[in-house]
Amino acid sequence: MLRALALVERDMRKFRRSPALLFASLGLPLVQLIILGNAFGGSIKNVNLGVVNLDHGPKSVDVIERLRAVGANARIFLPTDYADEGTAVGDLREGNLGAVLIIPRHYSRDLLEQHQPRLALITDNSEQTVAGAVGSAMTALVNSINTPEVSPREPRQAALDVVEVYPYINYIKYLLPGSVALAIFVTAMIGGGMLFIDDKSRGLHEGYMVTPITKWELILGFNLSGVIKGVLAGMTLLVLGALVAQVPNFFEPVRLLGLTVMVILTSIAFIGMMFFLMARISDPLVPRAIFGVLNTLLFFPSGAVYPIAGFPHWLRVIAECDPFTYAVHGLRTLLLKDVGITAIGADVLALVLTSAFVLAGATLLFRRTL
């Protein structure tokens, strides 16, 4: 057992001497967290809306007033008047407008005569997110037009009120658990997989194998030092990320304890997985070559950036087999929901089972001879 500590000491001395590994491991997830966290999930604002009023009656004025109200408050639209449809659609195609609203001829008359007039919204669907936001804002506006100004004696319409159980969650907070898991993953890749193969090809392992260190002590030593590095990277990103994303009550002790447990378990699972994959590899190019593929294959299906509920069936199967998924889910549960440790039981179990599987596999594959 004590001999395994020689490998840990070696890695810690190197790690302390050149913390480059820590920066390398934190760089990608931290930049991703800050850039993606702010780029995605913001509400759409200031879309230029061309308004072609072919009616000019009192009800069309009502529509335009409501538009201006939305423009002034929620600032989703910046309405501009257009005299004819052709010019407005031309500007839409050229990208000067985000959408065009057409109020048809005889709109006011048809409305009063209950002929169900139709407003037309032409959207630029090459920008799907913008088109979607404008569409739903306009639907709300039309619904408000339809609402009778005097309430009937007995309201006949059911209404849906959405209640959010947690404080407002912006995208950067949603992304944070994935970034923490990614920091651990990158450390496992660089400080685990690549270092292991590089040391092997540089002959350092040969130097260890001529000593009485046992196979078990070698495996323990390699994994333990990897896990320590993974925990350091994960905890550093967790604290930095929580400060950047302004997670409320982050430093609450019980929650912090739960998060630490998740980071440790995630590190064991990821380092073990890397060791399992690299046990029989000796070409230093292999870990570099599979880095990108592994990253995409494990990080993106995990629900770190987009909810698993939106995946096609086959991708959901990958997500369910992916230890990243449980790491992200467990961390997210603790970070965004103010719940006890019991809520992450399934995630803890999944990570423990993954660790047991990969470490058993690695032990079977690992050879103590050249």
Next chain:
Amino acid sequence: MAAENGFAIQVQNLSKRFGALQAVNDVSFTVKRGEIFGLLGPNGAGKSTLIRMMTTLVPPSSGTAIVAGHDIIRDPNAVRERIGVIPQNMTSDPELTCAENIGIHARLYGITGARRRAKTLELLEAVGLRDRAGALASTLSGGMRRRLEIARGIVHDPEILFLDEPTTGLDPVSRVSVWEMIGHLRVEQGRTLLLTTHYMDEADRLCDRIAIVDRGHVVALDTPVALKASVPGASRIEVQFEPDLPGGGAELQVLPAVKSVRPLGSATYRISSDRGPASAQELVELARDRKLELKSLSVASTTLDDVFLHYTGHALAEVAETAPAGGHMRGGH
């Protein structure tokens, strides 16, 4: 302790096959305690594979060896505790300092605490790296790095030390300092040393006994003196006449003590003789009788090169050049 019979190493019918390549073929020999034993042969002869089997790094295909009293197959860990290995490829960690490299190796042998610190300093002193204790191994010259490897290899006072090509790639000055160190290792500790080399002068200078290894076989084994004496034609003479001797040197063959004559072209002949100086004198007289000028004349006693040529049928350098690169062992770089 080593076996009571006085042998540090007993190699018994060791063989190793890598796919179609028979790297080591039924090799047996014994190394006495306190001896410096050399395995001499070109690259690809199977020396490294032999040493890797004896040091438990590579499992043999068949046969075994008793090293420091323990069987390499049945009790490899007991062997590992009693041997020190300085592999051919530098295996010290370039990103650690000299002191750290030794200290971490000590820990791999279960040496910790104050004993570890004392041992580290003692060894740095012994290999002349005391003032480089805090320097990264990557900043050392080739010779210093090799000395660091040696210090690391003896951190646990091994009974037997294996050195795989200890001076390959070193400049002449560093080679001499490593040679001196190898001499000390034996003199001070009474330790058994087994080294491999493809340098004749190194084997000649350092080793008590030499096994000549060629294509996976041990083709000769004895002291350097006995090996040289076993080659017929103990002296080698090279002579050049001006103008050339008529008859392609046939008359040289009949000179007393001459064993063989080989024309080298340009009126130059290589002559093997049992009595070098006497033959040289005969050549001078022959040239005077024939009114020929002797452009050059050199007399050398037999070297291990000649021994190698005699036992393998080819020169050492020839094999080194034509041996398949890296084909003799896995993990060779």
